[in-house]
Amino acid sequence: REIEPGVICYDRTLCASYVERDCTDHKAPPCPGDEVVFYICENRSSGKKRAVKVSVVRAAEVLSSKGYVIALKHSFGFVETADHREQLYFHFRAVERGCPDLALRDEVSFIVAHRGGRVYAENIWKLEPGTLDLEVTCDTFMEGTILRPTQDAESESTAYEGVIEVSSDGLASMANISVDGCPYRGAVVALAESTVSTTGILCVPFTVYSLSDCRNAPQKGDQVFFSLSVVKASKECRAVDVKTKQPIYRGEVDSLKEGFGFIACEDGRFSGETVFFHMSEIEAAEDEEDLRVGDLVEFVIVHNQKKGKPQAVNVRHVNNQRPERLAMRFEGGDTAGPRITVRRQPYQPDGSSGFHPRRRHICGEYDDSELETSLSTESGSEN
Numbered sequence: 304r305e306i307e308p309g310v311i312c313y314d315r316t317l318c319a320s321y322v323e324r325d326c327t328d329h330k331a332p333p334c335p336g337d338e339v340v341f342y343i344c345e346n347r348s349s350g351k352k353r354a355v356k357v358s359v360v361r362a363a364e365v366l367s368s369k370g371y372v373i374a375l376k377h378s379f380g381f382v383e384t385a386d387h388r389e390q391l392y393f394h395f396r397a398v399e400r401g402c403p404d405l406a407l408r409d410e411v412s413f414i415v416a417h418r419g420g421r422v423y424a425e426n427i428w429k430l431e432p433g434t435l436d437l438e439v440t441c442d443t444f445m446e447g448t449i450l451r452p453t454q455d456a457e458s459e460s461t462a463y464e465g466v467i468e469v470s471s472d473g474l475a476s477m478a479n480i481s482v483d484g485c486p487y488r489g490a491v492v493a494l495a496e497s498t499v500s501t502t503g504i505l506c507v508p509f510t511v512y513s514l515s516d517c518r519n520a521p522q523k524g525d526q527v528f529f530s531l532s533v534v535k536a537s538k539e540c541r542a543v544d545v546k547t548k549q550p551i552y553r554g555e556v557d558s559l560k561e562g563f564g565f566i567a568c569e570d571g572r573f574s575g576e577t578v579f580f581h582m583s584e585i586e587a588a589e590d591e592e593d594l595r596v597g598d599l600v601e602f603v604i605v606h607n608q609k610k611g612k613p614q615a616v617n618v619r620h621v622n623n624q625r626p627e628r629l630a631m632r633f634e635g636g637d638t639a640g641p642r643i644t645v646r647r648q649p650y651q652p653d654g655s656s657g658f659h660p661r662r663r664h665i666c667g668e669y670d671d672s673e674l675e676t677s678l679s680t681e682s683g684s685e686n
Contacts, residue, residue, distance in 0.1 A: 311339060311354050319343060319354040327358040334417055336363030369435055370424075372409045373511040374518075376583065377562070382411060382424050385435055387510045387541065389463055391415065393424040403429050407517045410435045440543055441531040445469060447542075449525045453510055465521075467529060467542050469505035507531065509542035518584065519616050521547040522606045549603045553621070554578070556598045566600060566615050573604060573613060580615035594620070 308320040309332075319341070326332045333339050338361040341354040373390060374381040381390045393413065398405065405411070410432065413424040446469070453465030509529070511517055521527055525547050532543040554568040557577055565577045580602065585594065594600075602615040 311341060319352060321354040321357050325355045325357050327356055333357060333359050334363060367412050368415055369412050371512045372405050372407055372411055375405065375407060382413060383510060383512045385437060387512060390511065391422060391424040393427055397425040398427040402427065405429060438532045438534050444528050444530050447527055447529060449521045449523050449527060450506065452521060452523055464508045464510055467507045467509055467527060469507060507542045509545055513541060513543050513545050515544050515546045519547060519603060519605065551601050552604055553599065553601055556594060556596050556600060559596055566602065578604060578613055578615045580618050584616045585618045
């Protein structure tokens with residue numbers, strides 16, 4: 304694919320473009336603000352000039368950013384910036400040594416790095432809870448409908464913020480909202496008046512961090528409960544503590560693979576269907592270790608935007624009692640050895656058990672000469 308070139312400004316008014324192959328260190332190309340040395344190369348046919356042999360002399364001072372952990376996978380995760388404008392990818396190798404174990408919604412500091420045309424979070428460090436005291440939350444819950452889902456770690460949407468549509472009755476509720484800190488009450492009313500006047504409906508933005516459960520992203524048309532929060536610095540309002548009113552389904556674990564599995568749904572509109580789930584969606588850690596095929600579980604079904612298929616999340620054991628038809632397989636015997644279940648007894652075309660010496664098939668009939676020789680040999684050895 305075509306890579307967008309970088310630009311170096313020099314002699315106050317002149318600029319020179321360069322690409323990654325023009326850098327002396329391809330693994331650590333220059334970052335914005337770095338002081339570099341380079342040569343100017345001119346193309347004889349086109350007359351265009353570009354910078355080559357670009358090397359960093361002095362790196363720019365890197366300012367630490369802050370944000371929240373919104374997703375954790377097996378070897379990587381995502382953080383949402385403190386201003387809730389974007390999410391950044393990070394690998395677990397980017398977490399500083401000695402940093403406590405990260406969890407969802409943790410407050411962290413990090414450095415924004417540019418590599419290969421993409422933006423990453425590096426030098427991740429966990430902050431004390433309450434360090435990012437940037438918002439004031441209202442004390443009233445409201446109802447709404449997801450008009451546009453937020454961009455989560457699995458989404459391909461370009462707009463990061465999602466939008467919640469509030470019914471017209473919600474306008475009166477917003478006007479009567481009390482906020483801890485009188486200066487911010489006007490921002491709530493201003494949001495209501497501006498959105499209704501421009502769109503005719505009451506809209507409130509939200510992000511992944513706004514969700515009460517970051518793993519369960521609501522989809523378009525879902526009914527939700529939420530509260531309002533006001534950012535102290537910008538006086539902007541957004542939805543927080545968003546909870547989805549989703550039905551809870553029941554089913555049996557149909558199969559288990561390495562890191563994922565499938566559930567046979569038993570009720571609701573997905574009855575009779577097999578639904579995918581990831582092991583990270585199991586709520587209790589002990590359930591992940593004890594989960595076996597045939598176990599009864601409860602779960603919520605969401606639509607995977609990337610694959611276009613339903614997916615089970617918030618998987619929870621209903622009980623630890625295994626069905627009798629499966630528990631009998633493990634009763635008795637030496638549990639240290641391999642567990643074997645006999646599906647059918649062996650048999651031959653002639654109806655025998657299949658443990659007799661092999662017979663030769665001759666002209667549609669079986670040749671029993673080898674069998675008689677074998678039997679006479681066995682009887683002679685016994686005598």
